[in-house]
Amino acid sequence: MTIDLAGLLAYAASFGVLAAINVVICLSLELQWGRAGLFNAGVAGFVAVGAYASALLTAEPAAGHLAGPGLPVIAGLAAGSVTAGALSVAVGSLARRLRGDYLAIATFGAAVVLELLLRNLTPLTGGPLGLAFIPRPFAGLADRPLAFALASFAWVGFIALVLYVGIGRLVDGPWGRTLRAVRDDERAAASLGKSPVRFRLEAFALGGALMGLGGALKAHTLGFIAPEHFPPTLTFQVWAMLVLGGAGRRQGAVLGAVLVTALWSATDLLLAFFVPAGAQAQLAPLRIVVVGALLALGLLWRPRGLLAERLRVSRYL
Amino acid sequence: MKDDHDPRPPPVLEARGLVVRYGGVCAVDGVSLAVAAGEVVGLVGPNGAGKSSLFDALAGDRRPDSGEIRLGGTRIEHEGAEARLGRGMGRTFQVPRPIGSLSVLENVMLAAPGQAGEGVLASLCAPARVRAAERRLAARAAELLDDVGLDGHADANAAHLSVGQRKLLDLARLLMAEPRVLLLDEPMAGVHPATAERLGERLTALAADGRAVLFVEHQLGLVAARCTRVIAMAAGRIACEGPPAEVLADPRLAAAYLGRTA
Ligand SMILES: Nc1ncnc2c1ncn2[C@@H]1O[C@H](COP(=O)(O)OP(=O)(O)OP(=O)(O)O)[C@@H](O)[C@H]1O
Ligand SMILES: [Mg+2]
Numbered sequence: 001m002t003i004d005l006a007g008l009l010a011y012a013a014s015f016g017v018l019a020a021i022n023v024v025i026c027l028s029l030e031l032q033w034g035r036a037g038l039f040n041a042g043v044a045g046f047v048a049v050g051a052y053a054s055a056l057l058t059a060e061p062a063a064g065h066l067a068g069p070g071l072p073v074i075a076g077l078a079a080g081s082v083t084a085g086a087l088s089v090a091v092g093s094l095a096r097r098l099r100g101d102y103l104a105i106a107t108f109g110a111a112v113v114l115e116l117l118l119r120n121l122t123p124l125t126g127g128p129l130g131l132a133f134i135p136r137p138f139a140g141l142a143d144r145p146l147a148f149a150l151a152s153f154a155w156v157g158f159i160a161l162v163l164y165v166g167i168g169r170l171v172d173g174p175w176g177r178t179l180r181a182v183r184d185d186e187r188a189a190a191s192l193g194k195s196p197v198r199f200r201l202e203a204f205a206l207g208g209a210l211m212g213l214g215g216a217l218k219a220h221t222l223g224f225i226a227p228e229h230f231p232p233t234l235t236f237q238v239w240a241m242l243v244l245g246g247a248g249r250r251q252g253a254v255l256g257a258v259l260v261t262a263l264w265s266a267t268d269l270l271l272a273f274f275v276p277a278g279a280q281a282q283l284a285p286l287r288i289v290v291v292g293a294l295l296a297l298g299l300l301w302r303p304r305g306l307l308a309e310r311l312r313v314s315r316y317l
Numbered sequence: 318m319k320d321d322h323d324p325r326p327p328p329v330l331e332a333r334g335l336v337v338r339y340g341g342v343c344a345v346d347g348v349s350l351a352v353a354a355g356e357v358v359g360l361v362g363p364n365g366a367g368k369s370s371l372f373d374a375l376a377g378d379r380r381p382d383s384g385e386i387r388l389g390g391t392r393i394e395h396e397g398a399e400a401r402l403g404r405g406m407g408r409t410f411q412v413p414r415p416i417g418s419l420s421v422l423e424n425v426m427l428a429a430p431g432q433a434g435e436g437v438l439a440s441l442c443a444p445a446r447v448r449a450a451e452r453r454l455a456a457r458a459a460e461l462l463d464d465v466g467l468d469g470h471a472d473a474n475a476a477h478l479s480v481g482q483r484k485l486l487d488l489a490r491l492l493m494a495e496p497r498v499l500l501l502d503e504p505m506a507g508v509h510p511a512t513a514e515r516l517g518e519r520l521t522a523l524a525a526d527g528r529a530v531l532f533v534e535h536q537l538g539l540v541a542a543r544c545t546r547v548i549a550m551a552a553g554r555i556a557c558e559g560p561p562a563e564v565l566a567d568p569r570l571a572a573a574y575l576g577r578t579a
Binding site: 181189202309314316 | 376399407408414416428430433448491
């Protein structure tokens with residue numbers, strides 16, 4: 001038996017792309033929930049908005065749907081983030097003062113409405129079929145799988161790394177400290193002159209924008225998107241990553257994202273190898289059960305996630 | 318009311334006809350008061366007199382059901398707590414509220430006003446500026462902790478402090494915010510007597526520095542020693558007010574503590 005080293009490397013790199021995108025989305029939720037205590041029950045919706053906004057703005061003009069200024073990918077990424085960020089501001093403002101229950105219901109509702117829109121606004125979104133021919137950076141390498149996978153991993157990984165560093169500057173400093181105060185005791189924070197609404201909205205909008213960026217990355221690595229890429233189980237998956245890894249630590253979000261992505265891919269492989277093709281579709285939902293069970297076990301073992309929040313906030317001390 | 322020979326500076330904080338109701342309970346029932354810069358005013362009265370409710374209304378934690386509040390002449394009763402702190406009036410709570418997920422030092426640093434690093438852009442683009450500011454804040458916070466006798470606890474988890482230590486932390490934190498008007502709800506309760514004595518000196522020093530202090534205290538000895546004026550509340554109203562010696566000897570105060578409203 002020969003081991004196809006190039007094939008293995010290509011597989012690892014495309015796993016890396018997937019993991020890096022999930023890291024971006026999980027870091028966004030970490031910002032909202034871990035740092036600000038904001039419960040987002042509609043992660044998939046914010047990711048989808050970013051993906052569709054970027055895809056629509058970058059796709060070449062085509063007959064049949066409205067896509068088409070053909071902007072460069074980088075502009076699409078920015079637009080996807082801004083659109084999802086704006087949606088976050090709107091949803092956050094609707095959920096008065098961004099308090100727990102309201103926000104959970106508002107985000108969940110927003111995601112449901114968005115999914116309906118994606119499926120039914122066919123002229124804009126392509127309906128259930130979605131959008132295709134979304135530009136992929138380094139598409140010229142597409143006939144050399146290894147080179148293409150490595151190049152994709154390089155640019156997506158680079159963006160994830162930049163975000164990781166940028167978020168660190170924010171959350172491990174005075175902004176993160178005040179946010180923690182707002183999260184844990186709104187009244188005390190307000191009595192010290194800190195506006196809970198301002199800090200919550202900043203965290204929620206920023207998190208939402210980065211979820212949108214994650215979606216846009218998804219669009220520009222896959223080359224096509226459809227509503228089924230952003231199912232409610234995506235929300236569950238991202239929460240599983242964060243809770244398993246530990247909310248309140250960037251490293252926790254990264255670890256959780258990589259672990260759950262690996263588990264997800266592993267169950268994919270197992271299904272492909274050991275289950276006849278006809279039964280695969282029926283068994284696919286089992287993955288959710290597997291991830292859920294792992295999450296439950298992980299939480300029994302470490303209730304606050306693999307990496308717990310640290311006492312010190314400011315990296316400058 | 319104010320005659321021309323009144324040597325006191327004009328009041329910084331002024332309230333008129335404040336009313337706070339909880340459902341059917343009228344906790345504050347038409348209170349008017351004024352506190353001037355340089356004054357240390359003691360607020361006394363039995364449990365349930367409405368002292369903390371009055372503080373809630375003054376500090377913006379609860380909108381008064383009616384009445385006016387002025388700070389430096391500006392009406393502020395429609396503003397929230399954070400805006401009132403921005404105008405220079407801050408409070409501590411009867412049950413202290415440290416942020417339990419932060420160290421003692423960072424609890425104090427948190428309160429510093431106008432931190433560059435609280436802005437998203439500055440945090441991202443000017444880490445060197447944020448670092449320099451953090452160094453300054455840490456030094457200042459350590460000083461304040463020293464002042465209230467919490468040195469040695471700087472790196473402790475604020476959640477692990479005793480009740481008395483939490484009171485001290487709340488006070489240090491408020492001082493970090495540099496308010497001109499301080500509303501202190503029983504700052505010395507549960508605090509070691511020697512430390513309470515130092516806190517008293519600190520209040521006097523704050524007043525000498527031109528700030529206005531209004532503080533609730535049940536130990537009348539401390540009140541007599543530190544206040545320039547005393548306001549006694551009973552059942553939501555002001556029972557009597559004046560110089561400490563007069564008020565503490567006033568039969569209406571004794572009556573209030575015995576549960577009768579004179
Ligand atoms: N959140 C609340 N809901 C309902 N009633 C309240 C509330 N807070 C205070 N009260 C009532 O309002 C009245 C005044 O309470 P307040 O705490 O202001 O008194 P206080 O003078 O601070 O008393 P203490 O010396 O015990 O601190 C009391 O009758 C109290 O039971
Ligand atoms: Mg009280």
